[in-house]
Amino acid sequence: MDKGNYQKLNQYHVIFLINGGIAGLGILTLPNDLSSMGFNQWLVPLILGLVANLALFPMIKLCSNYPKNNLYEINEKLLGPLLGKIINILITGYAIIALSRVLRGYLTLIQTTLLPQKSIIGPLIILLLLSAYVVKGGIKSVARFAILGFFLTAWTIYFSQWPIINGDVRNFLPLFNFTRNDFLYAFHRGYFSMLGYEIILFYFPYIMDQKRAFKHASIGIWITMFLYWAVCASSVVYFSIWQMSHLRYPVLSLLKSIQLSFVERVENFFIALWVFLILSTACLLLWLAQKGIKSILKKPTDLSLYGVLPIIFLMIKGPIPNRYEVFLYENLTIYGGYFLNLWAIILLFLHYIKQTREGKEAA
Amino acid sequence: MWFRGWINNIANNKKTSLQEESFNPNAKGEVSKEAIVAYLQDVDDALIKDISVGKGSATIVYIKSLVKMEILQELVITPLNTFENQDDPEEVLKISEKLAFDELPKLIEGVMSGLCIIIFYDRKSIYTIDTFSPPVRNLTSSESESTVLGPQEAFIEALESNFSLIKKRIRNPNLKTKVLLLGTETRNSVGVLYIRGIANQENVQRVLYRLRNIEFMGFGGTAVLKQMLEDKPYSPFPQFGITQRVDAAVSALLDGRIVIFLNGSPEAAICPTSFFEMFVSPEDYYNRWTTASLLRSLRFFGFFATIMLTPLYVSVLTYHPEVLPSTLLSLLMESRTKVPFPPVIEVLIIELVIEVLREAGARMPTKIGQTIGIVGGIVIGTAAVDAGLASNILIVLVAISALLSFLPPNFLMSNGSRFIRYFFILAAALYGFLGQMIALAWLLAHLANLTSLGSPYMTPVIPRSATDLLDSVLRAPINFFIKRKGISRSKKELTRPTDEE
Numbered sequence: 001m002d003k004g005n006y007q008k009l010n011q012y013h014v015i016f017l018i019n020g021g022i023a024g025l026g027i028l029t030l031p032n033d034l035s036s037m038g039f040n041q042w043l044v045p046l047i048l049g050l051v052a053n054l055a056l057f058p059m060i061k062l063c064s065n066y067p068k069n070n071l072y073e074i075n076e077k078l079l080g081p082l083l084g085k086i087i088n089i090l091i092t093g094y095a096i097i098a099l100s101r102v103l104r105g106y107l108t109l110i111q112t113t114l115l116p117q118k119s120i121i122g123p124l125i126i127l128l129l130l131s132a133y134v135v136k137g138g139i140k141s142v143a144r145f146a147i148l149g150f151f152l153t154a155w156t157i158y159f160s161q162w163p164i165i166n167g168d169v170r171n172f173l174p175l176f177n178f179t180r181n182d183f184l185y186a187f188h189r190g191y192f193s194m195l196g197y198e199i200i201l202f203y204f205p206y207i208m209d210q211k212r213a214f215k216h217a218s219i220g221i222w223i224t225m226f227l228y229w230a231v232c233a234s235s236v237v238y239f240s241i242w243q244m245s246h247l248r249y250p251v252l253s254l255l256k257s258i259q260l261s262f263v264e265r266v267e268n269f270f271i272a273l274w275v276f277l278i279l280s281t282a283c284l285l286l287w288l289a290q291k292g293i294k295s296i297l298k299k300p301t302d303l304s305l306y307g308v309l310p311i312i313f314l315m316i317k318g319p320i321p322n323r324y325e326v327f328l329y330e331n332l333t334i335y336g337g338y339f340l341n342l343w344a345i346i347l348l349f350l351h352y353i354k355q356t357r358e359g360k361e362a363a
Numbered sequence: 364m365w366f367r368g369w370i371n372n373i374a375n376n377k378k379t380s381l382q383e384e385s386f387n388p389n390a391k392g393e394v395s396k397e398a399i400v401a402y403l404q405d406v407d408d409a410l411i412k413d414i415s416v417g418k419g420s421a422t423i424v425y426i427k428s429l430v431k432m433e434i435l436q437e438l439v440i441t442p443l444n445t446f447e448n449q450d451d452p453e454e455v456l457k458i459s460e461k462l463a464f465d466e467l468p469k470l471i472e473g474v475m476s477g478l479c480i481i482i483f484y485d486r487k488s489i490y491t492i493d494t495f496s497p498p499v500r501n502l503t504s505s506e507s508e509s510t511v512l513g514p515q516e517a518f519i520e521a522l523e524s525n526f527s528l529i530k531k532r533i534r535n536p537n538l539k540t541k542v543l544l545l546g547t548e549t550r551n552s553v554g555v556l557y558i559r560g561i562a563n564q565e566n567v568q569r570v571l572y573r574l575r576n577i578e579f580m581g582f583g584g585t586a587v588l589k590q591m592l593e594d595k596p597y598s599p600f601p602q603f604g605i606t607q608r609v610d611a612a613v614s615a616l617l618d619g620r621i622v623i624f625l626n627g628s629p630e631a632a633i634c635p636t637s638f639f640e641m642f643v644s645p646e647d648y649y650n651r652w653t654t655a656s657l658l659r660s661l662r663f664f665g666f667f668a669t670i671m672l673t674p675l676y677v678s679v680l681t682y683h684p685e686v687l688p689s690t691l692l693s694l695l696m697e698s699r700t701k702v703p704f705p706p707v708i709e710v711l712i713i714e715l716v717i718e719v720l721r722e723a724g725a726r727m728p729t730k731i732g733q734t735i736g737i738v739g740g741i742v743i744g745t746a747a748v749d750a751g752l753a754s755n756i757l758i759v760l761v762a763i764s765a766l767l768s769f770l771p772p773n774f775l776m777s778n779g780s781r782f783i784r785y786f787f788i789l790a791a792a793l794y795g796f797l798g799q800m801i802a803l804a805w806l807l808a809h810l811a812n813l814t815s816l817g818s819p820y821m822t823p824v825i826p827r828s829a830t831d832l833l834d835s836v837l838r839a840p841i842n843f844f845i846k847r848k849g850i851s852r853s854k855k856e857l858t859r860p861t862d863e864e
Contacts, residue, residue, distance in 0.1 A: 012825050114797055115682065123794055123801070130805055137812040144811040145804075147823040265685045272796035279804055 007208045011216045013143035014207055017284065018197050018220025020146025022052075023227065024281030025105045026193025028251045028274070030228060031235035033189040035245035036182045039171045042232040044186050048194045049225035053218050056197060059344040060214045063204035065351055071201040071344075072295035078350045085296055087343075092292030094336035096308065098195075099285035100315035101329040103127060106278045107316070109249065113271055124316060127275075127282065128309045134283045135290060135305060139203050142283045149276035150223075156270060157227060160234040162257045167237035188334070193228065195337035196281060197221055201344060202288055286312075388550070392467030394482065394489060396422055402471050409474070417447045422482045424470075429477035431496040438492055439479050452483060452490060459490040472550065499524060505607040508772060512649035517607040522554055522626035528609045529556060533616065537561075543574055545588070545625075549581030553588065554624040556612075561619045563852040566816055570621050570634065585623070585630040586775075592623070592634070594814045599782050601775035602815045604633035604640060611645045617858075619851035621816075635816035637850045639835060641776040642666065647838055655838040662770045663836050669767035670784045670806075672760050673710050674791035674799050680706040682795030694756070701751030707792035713753050713761045714788070716743060718781065721765070818850050 009017070026033075034041035066074050072091070076084030107120040107127075115123075134145050200217055207213050235250050238257065247253055255267035263269075289308045294300035320328070392398065396411065399422075403409040408427045413420055421443075425435070442455040453459060462470055462480075464487060474480055477495030482488075502524070505517035518525045526540060541555040553574060557567050573592050582588045586605060593602040603623075606612055607630055612622050615633045623632040642662040647655040680699070684692055702709055720739035724732050744762075747753045764784070771777045783806065790798035813820035819827075826832050827849025833839035834848070845861055847853045 110797055114795060118794065123797060126801055130801060130808065133805070134808045134812075137808075141808070141812050144819075144823045145808055147825060148807050148811065151824040262688065262691070263686050264688055265683075268683050268686055269796055272800040275797065275800045276804055 007206055008138075008140045009143055009203065009207045011209060011212070012147060013140065014200075014213060014216040015220040015223065016147040016150050017139075017143045017203065018200065018217050019150055019224045020142075020277075020280035021196030021199050021284045022194060022221070022224045022281075023150075024196070024277050025102050027228060027231055027277070028109065028249050030190065030193050031232055031239070031244050031250040032247055033193065034186045034232065035241070036189075037178050037186045038182075038241050038244075039236050040174060040176060040178050041186065041244070042172070042229060042236050043174065044183075044190050045225050045228035045232055047187070048190055048228070049221055051191075052194050052197055052221050055341045055344075056200070056214065056217055056221070058348050059198065059201050059341075060204075060217070062344050062348045062351065063201060063213075064210060066205075067210055068205050070203070070205055070291065071347075072292060074347060076295075078347055078354065088292055088295050091340070092289055092296065094333070094340070095285050095289040095292060096311055096315065097328055098333050098336065099282055099289060100312050101333050102278060102281050102285065103312070104316045104329065106274070109271065113252070114268060121317060124313065127279065128312060131279060131283045131286045132305055132309060134279070135287045136302075139206050139287060142280070142287050145283055146280040149280035152276050153273055154227065156255075156273070157230050159255065159258050159266075160230055162259065163234040163238035163254050166257055167234070167239075169237055171236050172233065191337065192334055195334070196284070198337065198340045198344070199284055199288055201340070202291060386468065386472075386548075386550075388468045388472040390468045391465050394462075394464050394467045394470060396482075398467055399424060399471070399474075402467075403474070414443075416443050416452070416481075416483070419483065419485045421484070423479065424474055424482070425479040425494065426474060426477065429497055430479060430494045434494050434496045435479060438494055439481070443481075452481070452486070452488070456481070456490050456492060459492045462489040462491055464489065476550075497521075502528075507774060508606065508608050508611075508644070510608075510644065510646040510649070513645055514608075514610050516609060518609065518612075518624075518629045518631060520627050520629050522552055522624055525624050525629075525631070526554060526556075529613060529616070529622075532609065532613050533558070538616070541571065543571075545574065545577060545579075546581035547578055551581060552626045554626070556616060556622040556624070558616055558619070561617070561847070561851075561853055561855050562621055563619060563854060566621055566635065566818075566852065569816055570623065574623075582625055582628075584628040585625045585632050586628075588623070588625050589632040592632070594816065598809065598813055599779045600638070600810070600813065600820075601641070601773065601779070602634075602636070602813060602820060604636035604773065605630050605775065606633060607631075608645055614645065614648070618847050619853035619855075635818045635850055637815065637818075637848075638810055638813075638821040639663065641773040642771050644772040648841070652838050652840045656836065659838055660836045662772075665767040665770045666776075666780055669764045669770075669780050670787050671799065671803075672764040672767075673714060673757075673784065674787040674802075676757060676760055677706045677710050677788055678791035678795040678799055681792060695754070698754035698756050702754055703751070705792075707788065709753050709757060710761070710788055711785075713747070713757055714784070716747075717761055717765045815850070818852060822849075 030045075031041065034044045037044055062074070063071075066077070069077065072084075072088050075087045075091075078084070079087065103124065107124055110123060111118070111120050134141055197217065197220070200213070204210065204213065209216075231251060231254075235244060235254055238254060239247070239250060243253075244250060252267050252271065255270050256265070258266050260266065286305070286308060290305040293304035293307060297304065315328075396413075400411060403411065403424075406426070409424070410427055411422065411424050413422050415421075423439070438458070439456070442457075443452075446452060446455045453461070459481075462473075470480055470489065470491075473491050477493070477497065478491045479494040481490045481492070483490075499521045500519050502516045502519060504515035508517075516528065518528065522542075530538065535558065537559045539557055539559050543553045543555070544550045545553045555567075555570060555574065570592070577588075577591050579591065582591075589601075589603050589605060590596055595602060604611075604615070606615075612631045612633065616622055620633050620635065623634070642659065644658075644662075647659060650658070679686060680695070687695065699706075704712070716739075720735065720743075724735050724739075727735060744758050748755050748758060765781075768781045768784070769777055771780065787799060787802045790802040792798070794801070807823075810821045811819075811823055822831075826835070828846065830844075830846040831849050833843045845859055846856050847858060
C-alpha cells in the first residue's frame with residue numbers, strides 16, 4: 001500500500017485507468033452488439049471514441065474547477081448536503097450494479113465455456129476478494145493493476161491475423177449501406193462497451209498533472225478504440241452478417257480460427273486470460289463504490305470496502321427474478337452511464353451559475 | 364494485523380518487562396573492583412588482576428576469549444613495562460581512551476566488547492585500550508553465489524573485514540559507514556554503508572530510522588535483521604536484496620543503494636531492491652551482453668515457468684484436455700493409464716517428493732548428499748513410474764520446474780517461487796485455466812502493491828525511468844549505462860558525462 005502523496009497518478013496511470021475502465025466485458029460481445037450495422041460496423045468504434053472524447057471535455061472542465069474534490073464532494077458542494085447525498089447514493093448504486101453486471105457477464109461466459117460442471121460461487125467469491133485486495137492498496141494500486149492487465153492481454157491482437165487471412169477482405173469496404181436507425185441502435189448497444197471513462201470524475205483529484213489530464217485520458221480512449229476497431233475489423237472480414245448477429249461471443253469464434261501446431265482451442269486460454277481485463281474494470285468500479293459509501297457515511301471507515309462485497313454477491317447470486325435482472329443489467333447500467341455523462345454538463349452549468357451569483361454578491 | 368495485537372496480549376499477561384532485566388550502558392555507577400567482580404561473576408573467561416605498574420599498582424580487566432595474547436602483550440603489557448612513575452599513563456598508552464570513575468556500566472560494556480581496561484586507583488583514572496581480536500575466518504569464495512568470472516572473495520563473519528573488503532574497492536571519503544549497536548541483549552554492531560551524494564538521503568534516513576526503532580533481543584544473521592526492516596513482513600517475497608559477494612555490494616553502493624551489515628554474519632542486505640533485481644547476478648556484467656541477455660531472460664521467464672508448468676499439467680488434464688493436439692494428448696493419456704490418482708494428487712505427491720529430496724540434500728553432510736541425488740533421481744523417479752504412481756511426463760515437468768526454481772541468484776526468491784507454486788497447483792485443481800489466471804492476477808497484484816524502502820517493488824511493464832530498460836531482461840552493452848536505476852532515486856543520475864565537457 002502506497003501512502004505517499006495525495007496526488008499520485010502519473011500520466012501512464014491515467015492512460016491505463018481509462019483503458020482499464022472501458023475495456024472489459026464489452027470487447028467480447030462488441031461485434032454482436034454492433035451487428036445492426038452489418039459490414040459497416042468497424043466505423044462505429046471510431047464514432048464511439050469521438051463521442052467519448054467529446055463527453056470527456058465537460059468532465060475535465062468541471063474537475064479542473066475543483067482540483068481537490070471528487071464528484072461525490074462536488075455534488076455536496078453544489079447541491080447542498082441532502083440533495084448531494086441522494087445523488088451520491090444513486091451513483092454508488094450505479095457503481096454496484098455496473099460491477100455486478102461485469103462479474104456476472106464474465107462468470108456466465110466461464111460457466112458456458114470453461115467450467116460447465118462447476119458452480120460459479122467459488123470463482124465469484126475469489127474474484128470479489130481479489131478486487132478488494134487490489135482496491136485496498138488505493139487508486140494507485142488499481143492503476144498499476146490496470147497497466148498489467150493491458151499489457152498481459154493487448155498482445156492477443158497479434159492473433160487477429162488468422163481471421164484476416166481466412167476471411168474475405170472485400171467485406172471491409174465502406175459501403176455505408178445502413179439506415180439512421182441501424183446506426184443509432186448499434187451506437188446505443190455499443191456504448192455499453194464504451195462506458196468506464198467517466199470514472200475519471202472520481203479519480204481526477206489524485207492526478208499529478210491535472211492540466212494535461214485531458215490529453216492523457218484521450219490517449220487512453222483511443223488506445224482502447226484501436227483495440228475495439230481491430231476486433232470489429234477482423235470480425236467484419238471473418239464473419240458473415242448472419243453470424244455476427246447470431247453469435248453471442250463473436251470474439252471467441254474469432255479466436256477459434258487460430259491455428260497453431262502445438263495447441264488447439266486456444267480460446268480456452270484466452271477466456272481465462274480475460275480475467276485481467278475484467279478485474280481491472282471490476283477493481284475500478286469497486287473503488288468507485290467504496291468511495292461512494294464513504295461519502296454517504298457520517299464517519300468514513302475503510303470497512304465500507306468489505307460492506308460492498310456481500311451486496312454484489314447477493315446481486316449476482318441472490319434470488320432476483322429474471323425480468324428485474326434484465327432491467328438492472330441491461331437498462332439501468334446504460335442509462336446510468338448516460339446520466340453520469342450528462343450530469344457532468346449539468347454540474348458544470350450549476351457551477352457557472354453559482355460562480356456568477358457569488359461574483360455578484362461579492363460586487 | 365489483528366493477530367499481532369493478540370500476540371502482544373499474550374505476552375503482556377506474563378508480567379515481565381524487557382526494560383528491567385536488560386543491561387543499560389548509559390546508566391551511572393561507581394567503579395570499584397568489587398563492583399566489577401560482581402558484574403563479571405560466573406564469567407569465567409574474564410580476567411581481573413592487580414598488577415604493579417612502575418611503583419604504583421593497577422587493576423587490569425579483559426575477557427580472555429576476546430583478546431589475543433600477542434595483541435595484549437604488544438598494546439598493553441610492553442608499554443606498561445616502560446612506565447616509570449611519569450605524570451600520566453597516557454604517555455605510554457598512546458591509543459588509549461579515558462573513562463570517568465562513575466561510568467561502571469560503560470566499562471563493563473567495553474570489557475564485553477573486547478577492550479582491555481586498566482584502573483589506576485592512586486591516580487583515580489581508568490584507561491581503555493582496544494584489544495579486540497577474536498578468531499576470524501579466512502576469506503573464501505562464496506559457495507551460495509558462485510560465479511566463473513569476477514572477484515571471488517566473499518564477505519565473512521567480521522564487520523571490520525567486510526568494511527575493508529568494500530573500502531579497498533571504493534577509495535572515496537564519501538563512502539559513509541554508520542555503525543549502530545543493536546539488540547537489547549546482544550548489543551552487536553550493525554553497519555550501514557552508503558555513498559553520500561549518490562544515495563538518496565531520504566532513503567538513508569529511513570533505514571537509520573527503522574534501525575533505531577528495532578527493539579529485539581538479538582539477531583542470528585543479517586536475514587533476521589532484514590526481515591525486521593522490510594516493508595511487508597507477511598509477504599512470501601524478499602523485499603531487500605541479500606548477497607555475500609563483494610562485487611554485488613559494491614555495484615549496489617555505486618548505484619545509490621544502501622548496504623547493511625550485521626557483525627557476525629557474512630551477508631549484506633541491499634535496499635531498496637526491485638523485483639527484477641532478484642534475478643540479476645553480478646556475472647551478467649562480466650559476460651558479453653548477448654549472453655547476459657539470454658541468461659537473464661531464462662531466469663526471469665523461468666520464474667513464471669516454474670510456477671506455471673505443473674499447474675498447467677493439472678488444469679489441462681482435469682478441465683481442458685481439448686487444448687492438446689491428439690498426438691500429444693494420447694501420449695499423455697498412455698503415460699497416465701496406470702496412475703490411480705487424479706492429476707492434482709499425483710502432482711502434489713511428486714512435487715513434495717522433490718521438495719523432500721532438496722531439503723534432505725541440503726541438510727545432509729556433503730559426502731552423503733551425492734548418494735541422495737542418485738537415490739532420489741534414479742530410484743524414486745524410475746520406480747515411481749514403473750510402479751504406476753506417477754506418469755513419465757509429470758516426472759519430466761516436475762524436474763524441469765524444480766531446476767527452473769533454482770535459477771534466481773537470490774536464494775530467498777528461489778524459495779518463494781517454490782512456495783507459491785503450491786497455490787497455483789491448488790488453483791488449477793479448483794478452476795483450471797481460470798484458477799491459474801486468478802492466481803497469477805493475485806500474485807501480480809501483490810507484487811505491484813509491495814514496496815522496498817517505500818519505493819515500488821515492481822514497475823508494471825512501464826519502467827520508472829526509460830534507461831532502466833537497458834539493464835532489464837535485455838542487458839545492453841556497458842556503454843549504454845549512462846543513468847542510475849530509477850529505484851535508487853539518486854540525486855546524481857548520470858554515471859558518466861554524456862557530452863564532451
